[in-house]
Amino acid sequence: MNMLEIKDLNVWFGHSHNRVNAVKGATFSVAEGESFGLVGESGSGKSTILRAITGLAGQWSGEISVNGMQLGKKREKSFYKTVQMVFQDPYASLHPRHSVDQVLGETLSLHGFRDLDARVVKLLDDVGLGQKFRFRYPHQLSGGQRQRVAIARALAPEPKLLLLDEPTSALDVSVQAEILNLLVDLRKDRGLTYVMVSHDLSVVGHMCDRLAVMKSGEIVEILNVAELRQLKAQHPYSQELLQASL
């Protein structure tokens, strides 16, 4: 079964001369347990697709189905038990006056978990932060440490579909390796499905089975990882992108 199905998705912001057509006619599906990459030009609409799925982006038309259910304009609370997102900008996505403990504890209790203490400890260990960071505030963390808190928060409700927007672009390579290994393990153990935006093709190559290449709001090509590794792209823009990342 497909965990995510997107058909002819258009997303736009503003109106008349301020209208931005951020996503134009995007169509793709992601099987349950699959890991799907979104790559492409800066400003091409990658984050907007993820935000449209979570109900956070402008106006849209087309079809989005998650786990067999077609989505309307509103998202129920239960939706966020199935789908979680890690945002591109970890600073903006954490409340400045909430400690790490509050951030994780609140998310857990919102989704009906009881054993908060044990779960917070486990989440912090999973993302390689550990107890030392439990009572810190966002401004007391480095960029990469904040990103790991954001990942821990997304994992807290034990979602089935995880939308990851540049999850490791703020991380150094060794923490990146730890987080990517963690994501690989979680997917294997819990059968999670990922949609992952990254501008680093070697990260996408490591993590994903297939990927879509975007330019100016459109998906210009969908490749599988073997084609990516052999640099076998059809569209001139994807060829350029692959060449440049050697």
Add this chain to the structure above:
Amino acid sequence: MSTLLDVENLWVKFPTRNGVFDAVRGVSFTLGRERLGIVGESGSGKSMTGRAILRLIRAPGMVEADHISLEGQDLLKMSEKEMRDVRGQRISMVMQDPKFSLNPVMTIGDQIMEAYRLHTNASKSVAYTKSVEMLEAVSIRDPERVMRAYPHEMSGGMGQRIMIAMMLIPNPEILIADEPTSALDVSVQRQVLDIMDRLVKERGMGLIFISHDLNLVSDFCDRVLIMYAGRIVEVCEADKLHEAKHPYTRGLLNSLPRLDKPRDRLEVLQRDPAWSEAPSVSGRI
């Protein structure tokens, strides 16, 4: 090579509940008219080193150093007012969280034009034209729309490029760029790096380029400082980064995923306590 900046024995300290935490521990280096890379794992003190130079560590955090000299003048001895001039005119910094450093309730255009007019006294229409040109220079495709937009309406990479455009307005002697291209795809990244490169080569600017992208730093910079736990553990020529000796640097290099060499698991660092105890290596020339 003439020295623009000379940092000697820099410490950044934060009082915490469990005693004082030393985020930067006795770092020394010089910066000439060159591209100096700083790499190192998350939390190793890269950003704090950059911010400390501009005296942007918020209290209760503390900066200590024997000196931080900008062409012979010690920044630590300057008044807050003199520091403001240094920050505005002589040293610019692109922060790691670009959108956070823009004013959320002002349009991008008003912010760029204001910064430009502060430095040039140009008329509004000249400032507008210049601002559009600057956005085009950082590969923003629809600069007129972006001029009217607010920061939250920008993509991650667009925010980064806008910050870079703004930091270049005062024509600084030194640019400290903290992860300036981490959200950019490779082709846009190239264009942004070319701009910084021209400033170094043509105008003799000094560039401190903080990044966790080892391949990028190796390609783009002249020298690299490798930081671990608040100290410099190794210094090398950028194009020799792949031959680095320190086990920490080797560990970082080995944890990179590669398109041509797929593997199931990525290597992670096995940290050795000795790394953080060894004295800081000097990055002076």
